[in-house]
Amino acid sequence: MADNKFVYIFGNNDTEGKNSMKDLLGGKGANLAEMSNLGIPVPVGFTITTEVCTLYLKNGQYPLGLEEHIDNAIKQLESTTKKNFGDLKNPLLLSVRSGARVSMPGMMDTVLNLGLNDDSVVGLATKTGNERFAYDSYRRFLTMFANVVLDIDHDKFESALSSKKKDKCVKQDNDLEVEDLKELVEKFKTIIKDETGKEFPQNAREQLQMAIDAVFSSWNNQRAKTYRKLNGIPREWGTAVNVQSMVYGNMGETSGTGVAFTRDPATGEKRFFGEYLINAQGEDVVAGIRTPQPIKTLKNTMPKVYDQLVDIYMKLEDHFKEMQDIEFTIEKGKLFMLQTRTGKRTAAAAIKIATEMVEEGLIDKDTALLRVEPEQIDRLLHPNIDPTSTYEVMATGLPASPGAAVGEVVFTAEHAEEMAKNGEKTILVRAETSPEDIGGMNAAEGILTVRGGMTSHAAVVARGMGKPCVAGCGEITIDIKEKIFNVGDYTIKEGDMISIDGSTGNVILGEVELILPGVTDELETILKWADEVRTLKVRTNADTPHDAEVARDFGAEGIGLCRTEHMFFGEDRIPAVREMIMAEDIESRKIALKKLLPMQREDFIGIFKAMEGFPVTIRLLDPPLHEFLPVHEEVMEKLRELESSDASQEEMERVKKIGERIEYLKEINPMLGHRGCRLGITYPEIYEMQAQAIIEAACELSKDGMKIVPEIMIPLVSHVKELEFVKKHVTTVVESVMEEMGIKLDYLLGTMIELPRAVLTADQIAKEAEFFSFGTNDLTQTTFGFSRDDAGKFLPFYLESGILEDDPFAVLDQDGVGQLVKIGIEKGRSTRPDIKIGICGEHGGEPKSIKFGHNVGLNYVSCSPFRVPIARLAAAHAVLENKQ
DSSP: OTTSOOEEEESSTTOOOOGGGHHHHHHHHHHHHHHHHTTOOOOOEEEEOHHHHHHHHHHSSOOTTHHHHHHHHHHHHHHHHTOBTTOSSSBOOEEEEEEESSOOTTTSOEEEEETOOTTHHHHHHHHHTOHHHHHHHHHHHHHHHHHHTSOOOHHHHHHHHHHHHHHTTOSSGGGSOHHHHHHHHHHHHHHHHHHHSSOOOOOHHHHHHHHHHHHHHGGGSHHHHHHHHHHTOOGGGOEEEEEEEOOOSOSSTTOEEEEEESSOTTTOOSSOEEEEEESOOHHHHHTTSSOOEEGGGHHHHOHHHHHHHHHHHHHHHHHHTSOEEEEEEEETTEEEEEEEEEOOOOHHHHHHHHHHHHHTTSSOHHHHHHHSOHHHHHHHTOOEEOTTOOOOEEEEOEEEEOSEEEEEEESSHHHHHHHHHTTOOEEEEESSOOGGGHHHHHHSSEEEESSOOTTSHHHHHHHHHTOOEEEOOTTOEEETTTTEEEETTEEEETTOEEEEETTTTEEEESOOOEEOOOOOHHHHHHHHHHHHHOOSEEEEEOSSHHHHHHHHHTTOOSEEEEEGGGGGGSTTTHHHHHHHHHOSSHHHHHHHHHHHHHHHHHHHHHHHHHTTTSEEEEEOOOSOGGGGSOOHHHHHHHHHHHHTTTOOHHHHHHHHHHHHHHHHHOOSSGGGSSOTHHHHHHSHHHHHHHHHHHHHHHHHHHHTTOOOEEEEEEOSOOSHHHHHHHHHHHHHHHHHHHHHHTOOOOOEEEEEEOSHHHHHTHHHHTTTOSEEEEEHHHHHHHHHTOOTTTGGGTHHHHHHTTSOSSOTTTSOOTTTHHHHHHHHHHHHHHHOTTOEEEEESGGGGOHHHHHHHHHHTOSEEEEOGGGHHHHHHHHHHHHHHHHO
16 A cells, blocks of 8 residues: 555646546646646646545545655655745745545635744745735635634634724725734634634644645535535545645735636636636635626736736637636736636536537537536526516626526525425525535525625536526625615515526516526527437326427427326316215216216317327326315314204215215325226226227327327236236227227327336236336335335435435436336336337436436336426437447
């Protein structure tokens, strides 16, 4: 182990890494090395590998020899910079930063100006001839070290800084004088002593080791774990640590720092986009402490630096063939690049950039498809404000992340998360967000901040999440104690409804009407390319003609699940449904069903019309009958009211019978009770009526020259003889209707595979079924033994503790449920090689589940209408990722 290489140098002629080493060096370290190889000015430094992080977190100690590797790397930095780490007269100061394989902005920790102490700060002041700069750097270092390494609340230092500015009657940090900064340094050291019981460490090497420990440990802080969960990042990857010689943006008016993108991350427009601050360090920009200037104004302030920066960003985009997010520092007029990485962008920007880069010849179509994540399409279809509506704008900030949101005002991330659990929509309002707010930002409908620019934490994270965000709305003042914010003449309390428009920056009083956008030309292009690649068909789950039309507009190739029970709940149908349930003999039941027949037929006519030419899979009645009856307690209360009134004996008897029928139908576990094909066996006349309605509707439209493709699905089959019984009754009706109407239709009769026994006997069931549709929601319930209605009481704990990586009702459990699907496919095709097989339900629109479906040989997936575009792209990704 001692001979392993754990440290890689970058930033000079001896650079040891390159971009392809991201797994080992992390994204930041690999890209710093790559910029060095391209001859771009990068401050010298070294990367401690992700392997070290994994070993450290696993074993609680570092691998043998690491300390020596770090010491040797420091010597190389000293040789290159002509400064000495820990020296009192010419100190080498370092930044210590995280760097995971993929960008996780703000989720882990950074320490700047490391190496300063009470003596070296004097040496730095003398060496630079700038005492103010030296003590400004020291107070920054104390704040970051105390927060990141010693786990002291940042607000304690921020409060002391605010008090000092108030005492001196200044607004900005850089308005404080040297003596003020010296006093703050002493105050900060006192806070550290009070909080830890120990003096601030003065030894530079000790500081460095403590900072490295803290950055590695930050891989498992709560915000990083939340971010990894939201973005599907494996915890075993770990992070690298990048130790880099400091360059200073806070050395006066010829120094500064900034963040920029090679294209607009909100719209995708091909223009240099970013912000910078004069006389500042990097955290000032990303934390939103000061409002930065647009990057284009740097051309007037420092024209040579601006031109150099433009040359570099164009070189980087051309080299990486991807939109870049860059960080830079200017020290006394000299430019240094601190980072380049693939830039976070909105869904609209991702699609625009991908299609335009194909036009520009930078990438091919397959690469463009892989550049757009399927989940981003979902974000693109988020609501916007109805342009015909009128509303009252209270304030305007920066349009940091597009889309519109409506919700109740909350002032803490925790409150947003609590309300989301209850299904309540919120707007998170903060002075500025911090990485700790990640859970609340995800829970909220949108984010509004008082401070910060277009590259602030709130803006970057919101864009990555697809959340609307208005940032830097300086007109707002927040009173956390009173739980209100004020803007102009308005006072908005916690719980009041507001709306935000992340496309314009408007903050709006009350609720506005939102509309869903259509498919843009760029998205249409991406989806067209996806259709050229994918082999998996994409259908939709639709129970109404409207849903079917929406899905077809989104590219659905049929209906994979039409739930007929939803049609039974209409106000005009429920009396007949209840009459059917209350019937005490077959003849009475048939009379009630005869009333439902024309209603069902009209339902199917509308759906068949909307999906003309494509297959429509209609599931016969599935849920238990008691779901269509009133709540038992309400019926009993009604009976008591009648008994205490002058109601007729006949009316009381009628209500009493309803109560008795509800009690008779009551089941301890209805999910495993009298439902699905069991209804069709005990009450075959129900399925016969539905089959008649389906085929009459199909024949009627066929007479008009339409191509109708009905597929009748029998639910909850566990034994082939169940299917034989129901199939006999259904096909008798189907053939009779076709003969009577003089129409011969091509139709299929199949089943839903949703029980483990059905999977294990799929070869037998396939003798009777012409298609399978895996009902993976019920299959998940019956495989895990989880009730999806009750699992919410313990599933969050399973996810938090790592027992399960994903909610199995949201993401298909490939190791368990997925293996049953695979067995069912293999057994079904062993009997009927050409059997058509798909899945329907939530998993049919989830990208990882779709990829699994492609790999095991499904013919199609079926999902909700608005997830059809997601499924189309995910199906193409499955093909392309397998090629890689």
